[in-house]
Amino acid sequence: MSISPRSRKRSHWIDILCIVAIILLSSLTVFLLLKSTSTKQQEIVASSKQSPEAKEKIKESNSVYPGIRIITETSNEKKAPYAIQYPQSNVQSFNEIVKTYTQKLKTLYLEETKYINETNKHNKGELNISFEVFQHSTGYYSFVLHSSMYTGGANGVSEKKIFRLHNQSGHMLTLEELLGKNEKALVTLSEKVKKAVTMDKQIKPYIIQDQLEEKTAPKWGNFSNFALTKDSILFYYDEYEITTGSAGAPIVTIPLTEINDLVADAFKLPVVAVDSKPSTKVPAKEEQNVPKTTTEEAGEVSPKDKVVSLTFDDGPNPDTTVKILETLKKYNAKATFFMLGSRVSFYPEIVQEMKAAGHELGNHTWNHPDLTKASSEKIALEINNTDNAIEKASGSKPTVFRPPYGAVNQTVRNQTALPVVLWDVDTMDWKYRDPNHLLQHVKQHVKNGSIILMHDIHASTAEGLDAVLAYLKGEGYSFVTISELHKLENRKRTLSAS
16 A cells, blocks of 8 residues: 555654653653652651650750760650750760660650550650769769659659760770679679668668569679769669669669779779768758848848749759749849759859859759668768769858658758758649649749749740749749748748747
């Protein structure tokens, strides 16, 4: 069959049109694919963006310990807030081990709270990881990480994990090395630890005997959770490990003088007389140096005035405490800060700023234990070490004391001559983490002479404080420290009696 020239011409144009159509369709397909990818990327970015309250903040800062940095991770997400601090050094292997440990806890916490929130919309979790540092004369640091996790239900979970590092050499010390791999020394040490537990009057009623036997048996793994201080070796046990929950998490202290013949030569103490027992001696109340506040010196507050005492626990914190100090300065308000010694040792410059501004410095123990579950020696260490840390940072000893959780008994009172200070208005800022709730609670419960409890480690408290101070000032309240409040109360009693 023959094809006419006209047909060939028409076929040629059809071919061209088909090619053009194919090109246009291909371009359109590529455009749509690119747009789809871009849209998906935007959706991913948008979904990853959190509200300001939920956004994680990670900060690195130097510590007062040479070569040691502090990593702080915080999130104020309402359902699963957390505050995590852990050490980092010049030794990469150590850094990876510590970070892996904290991130494992954080992941577990977030997964658990997410799972529980699916069935309980009102559930709220909380994770706190902090650490303290001990130094030994050999150059070893002992980092004690304290974690407490609550994901829902009746009880939370807490544990302690210790990492030991020689920052110059990078070596991480084990108990085997401390005792020179001497099995006989291990047997002697295990006997001393067991005896220390059974002789502790605070712990003895709560001992789980079969678990104590198991956990103090002479096995290297039983004594791996230890910290080495300048004069003692501390063995940490979790709740329910050797005692019932009523005893808390026991810490067994063995003075190094008692095991000097057991440790390797590099760790032996010089042969000198050393007092192996921590001092519990404290100055008499009348000898306490209670600094006068600016308002007291100026005579601005009288017994007839409406007064309130603002108190902040658990700091200092490099972000929130600093913001709170700025707000207090704005209203010319004086407050009392009950500080943890472990945090004071990290941020001495903030303590200096508190003192310079005329605020009162208070002792809140070294690491926030329930002192009613501790031995007299442990209580004394918690208080005295914090006294010393505050004095080293500020040049002055603390003038008031607040026991963690408000838990106090006569044994606790006997370990300090400082006035024990509780509160009558608990803002519950640790629970609600809501600036608006902070103000509402103060409005409902404040009265003349109130002691208001807040925590300067929460961003929501720092954010909500301005409104609280504005309200109190508008209601005619003056802001006084705890010591000034006590003096005003004494003057009132004197005036009433006269």
